[in-house]
Amino acid sequence: xxxxxxxxxxxxxxxxxxxxxxxxxxxxxxxxxxxxxxxxxxxxxxxxxxxxxxxxxxxxxxxxxxxxxxxxxxxxxxxxxxxxxxxxxxxxxxxxxxxxxxxxxxxxxxxxxxxxxxxxxxxxxxxxxxxxxxxxxxxxxxxxxxxxxx
Numbered sequence: 001x002x003x004x005x006x007x008x009x010x011x012x013x014x015x016x017x018x019x020x021x022x023x024x025x026x027x028x029x030x031x032x033x034x035x036x037x038x039x040x041x042x043x044x045x046x047x048x049x050x051x052x053x054x055x056x057x058x059x060x061x062x063x064x065x066x067x068x069x070x071x072x073x074x075x076x077x078x079x080x081x082x083x084x085x086x087x088x089x090x091x092x093x094x095x096x097x098x099x100x101x102x103x104x105x106x107x108x109x110x111x112x113x114x115x116x117x118x119x120x121x122x123x124x125x126x127x128x129x130x131x132x133x134x135x136x137x138x139x140x141x142x143x144x145x146x147x148x149x150x
């Protein structure tokens with residue numbers, strides 16, 4: 001499954017305020033909760049925090065891919081935000097993060113989960129693409145850029 005298949009415009013936010021890792025995870029969870037009927041912000045936040053306890057999802061170069069698995073869900077969902085200011089996210093390269101791609105997947109879809117993470121990493125591995133993401137001025141512009149990514 002590709003990021004483009006599970007991302008919607010209302011889950012794509014450009015230049016979001018964010019002051020800490022906790023606040024960003026809360027914000028990502030609240031955006032996803034608006035789309036998922038059987039889950040609230042707290043449940044989604046717990047799934048992200050549980051994964052972060054195993055190790056930071058900050059993959060380097062200012063990018064993090066927080067992700068969690070959900071019980072009682074059949075619908076995967078992605079949330080993409082950029083932040084006004086980069087924040088400390090305990091990334092593997094110790095650099096602050098300003099691009100966040102959150103992924104929430106059903107518990108039973110482990111293989112889809114892994115392939116989706118791979119497709120996200122592939123897209124955001126391209127430095128030129130990340131520069132374009134950081135230059136986006138609106139949610140619509142960011143969403144369209146991601147939809148056009150291969």
